[in-house]
Amino acid sequence: MTAESRPATATGTTLVTGATGTTGGRTARQLIAAGRRVRAASRGAARIPGAEPVRFDWYRPDTYGDALRGTDRLYLVPPVGDPHPAAVMLPFLRQARAAGIRRAVLLSSSAVPAGGPATGEVHQALPGLFDQWAVLRPSWFMQNFTGTHAHARGIREDGLILTAAGTGKVAFVDADDIAAVAVHALTSDPAPNTDLVLTGPQALSHDDIAALLTEITGRLVTHHHLTYEQMRDHLATRIPPEFAAMLAGMDRAIAAGAEDRTTDTVQRLTGRPPHGFRETATRELTQGN
Structure with missing residues (x-):
């Protein structure tokens, strides 16, 4: 066994922020299954x-002290929809270090x-801030099309996926694989001390x-191509305009080929290949989550 994959000997206790979310909940459950102690943090x-x-709560510093008590490591899910998360995250991280x-x-994200x-x-x-650290930079989640994301809602309600990504491809990644890498990053000895770009096994437009979802569900799903401006304005009806512009800009980058890549990170760190979209x-x- 290599130093990269050797598990840490100390059990430790992990504070998992966003523990009700897509990766937070999965990371907490996988840590528990591995015999680790977990404090599940949410509002x-x-x-x-x-x-x-x-x-x-990221926006309530009075919750920081109790959350940190008795923990020695953190899984950090940024506050959802905040275009400037450092304003609340960095004070918390300085308190955590102290x-x-x-x-x-x-x-984080492969796009950032x-x-x-x-x-x-x-x-x-x-x-x-920390001698032991890692930044997970996954591509877009496969669960965006199956969970509570706007894409999934659009599919369920109208059979539509709306993007400004054109025919650009993304190696969508399973949140279970993100959680598996998170567990490695939280428990391996030594710590990764680097950023890790996570993808699925295949880049797909x-x-x-839409074609795969049509085949799997038996219901027609169509990808509707929008311009950057159309996508920005559509998103801005649901989220703050600055965040909407950023997300629409990410779609535009996908259209230009920015996410058309795969990495071996999941295989290298977990010892198994990443799950495919199908x-x-x-x-x-079809089987439930």
């Missing part, structure tokens, strides 16, 4: 079997480099996704 104190629930937290793993927008500022700061969508849409 409502998430109830996850085997985890200690704790109330936590409280003796040894390791932090941040969920260190120093970039949104989580990019937190990514850039993380190595200066949204037209490809496998994941079939599991979640």
Whole structure:
């Protein structure tokens, strides 16, 4: 066994923020299955079997101290929909460092480099705050088409996927695989101390996704191509305009080929290949999650 894959000997306790979310809940459950102690943090104190629930709100510093108590590592899910998460995340991380937290793993995005927008500022700061760290930079989630995301709602309600991504391809990744890498990053010895770009095994266009979903569900699903401006304005009816412009800009980057790539990160760190889209969508849409 290599140093990269050797599990840490200390059990430790992980504070999982966003424990009711797509990757937070999965990470908490996988840590518990591996025999690790977990504090499941959310605004409502998430109830996850085997985890200690704790109330936590990025926008309420008075919740920070209780959440950090008794933990030595963090899984960090940024506040949803905030285009400037560093404003609340960095004060929390400084308090965590002062409280003796040894390791932090941040969920970011393949589209956001260190120093970039949104989580990019937190990514850039993380190595200066913790000796043990990792930044997960997954591509777009497969669960965007099966869960509670706007794409999934549009599919269920109208059979439509709306993007400004054109025919650009994305190697969509299963949230279960993201969680598996998160567990590795939280528990491996030594810590990764790097950023990790996570993808599925194959880059697919949204037209490809629509065709696969039509085949899997037996219901026609169509990808409707929008312009950047149309996508921005559509999103701005649901989320803050600045965040809408950023997301529409990511679609435009996909159209230009920015996400047409695959990586071996999931295979290299977990010892198994990443799940494919057909496998994941079939599991979640026909067999339940």
